[in-house]
Amino acid sequence: MTYRIAKDKVAGGIMTTFTFVSLVLVVAMAIGLWLKSSDVLAQHSWHDLLTTSEWKPMQNKFGFLAFIAGTFYVTGVAMIIALPISLLMSVLLTEYMRSAVRRFVYPLLDILASLPSVIYGVWGTLIVVPFISDIVGPAVGKSTSGYTLLSGGIVLSIMVLPLLISLFIEIFGNIGIDLRESSLALGATRWQTTKYVVLRKGLPGIIASVVLALSRALGETIAVMMVCGNLHIIPGSLLDACYPIPSLIAHNYGEMLSLPLYESALMFAAFLLFIIVVAFNLGARLYLRTLTQK
């Protein structure tokens, strides 16, 4: 008898440790990346690192502005493309379609969600890049290689679509049927009901979902890296190349070991990405939780 209780206690202890250790991981990552980037932070101020764009590792110049701009631009373009499509699509799925028809749509989203990043990269180089350089570029009278901010945005937008749609569907599903029915009973059409009831009631959730998808898009590496050109400039138009932070880390990891400060600077880039993603994520999750608890 005591043996069984002892076993229970020991197992409980082990499991508490497991859970606790995995929690500590978040903190450990923050501290680890921060310690690694402290070398570059010792020589340069935060302000210098974030607001200059001169990047010459050999001459000890590390300005992240172009990379930060590239990251946010490409994510921004992706969200602008993905948001209307995913909103319309989730309204269609929840408000208009019968569940029998829906069954045929979900597998599509499943496939989109499960395909790996590098496949989207291949697709981007095969379809999107030629499309930009042969059709979009000449159409606006600008010659471009096709490896642009816009291509990165398009590829990224498709990658966040399934996440956005599944979050939206969950939010719309949480809105009571009675609200919709009272609106319909007053003579509103389905779209009016959607516009004035569903979307308005779901707005906080929609915003939180967008932030969540944004934080996922910020860290996307391989697919974006394969199509966005990776030129170290602050993109001035949609048809300029850009160079997001994840690409910077992935591109230069091999050669950085020769220069300690270079490694530290790249770790600072990872740290930066970590902070942004965790802040966005935490904010959105907490907000979503308070919403669903009401």
Added chain:
Amino acid sequence: MKYLEEKIFKVLMYLSLLIVASLVISVLWSIASKGFPVITWEMVSSLPGSGYYIGKDGGFLNAIVGSVYIVLGATFIGLIISIPVVFYLNVYLKSDSRFGYIARLAYDVLFGIPSIVYGAFAFTIMIIMGIKASLLGGIIVETLLIVPILIRSMDEVARTIPKELLEAAYSLGATKIETIGVVVRQIAPAIATATLLSVGRAMGDAAGVMFTAGFTDYIPESLSDKAATLPLAVFFQLSSPYEEVQNRAYAAALVLTIIILILSLTGRFIMRYFSKNKI
């Protein structure tokens, strides 16, 4: 007027559905149409020969085997870590526990951290511990990547286990740990689906293994050997100027896509048909 608006938006909605559907088809078609004509049995069954990267003979078996090793290792360790955590969150903790709340939030956050950051973090740890880029490094980083996915997706189902079921076990004199059989049986389909989900995720991840597993032309023979992976094989070969090498990238992409599709379809199937044991 309002009916016109209704019509317009209905058209827009079906248009968005059309866009998404055609995107899916476009992605699959571009991979299939490039991959199927060039894929040969030799590519998937042999190692890179000499002069492989200038278009000579050989295949990418090294990448297939490397990916499988890393994914198997990571999934195995991931399950060992995540099942006890899910059990702990749902049986040992009260449902309104503050610790449980924070833990679930932390896994959500970990789930959102990009794999390149995991890669960078794991790389620094490996340097501190003196591990070089190796199979072991790849397994570590993929484990870190999939544990949050495993925990979150199993926990979602475990939370729906009725408390009465556990209480019935307690009333028969079972200790908390002894209810694990009941819990595991209830969440068995979820374990299977979560496993397939994370296998797919680990298989397709390139940014994480880039620095931690390295790349090699050989099949790793021990944990300290470097290991090649399929996504990186696609990525590296595609940037080659030789057409033969690029074709092999498409073939590798096709293999990867097929593996992922099989995994995701099986996951869906299991979720739908094997949820019968559930109360």
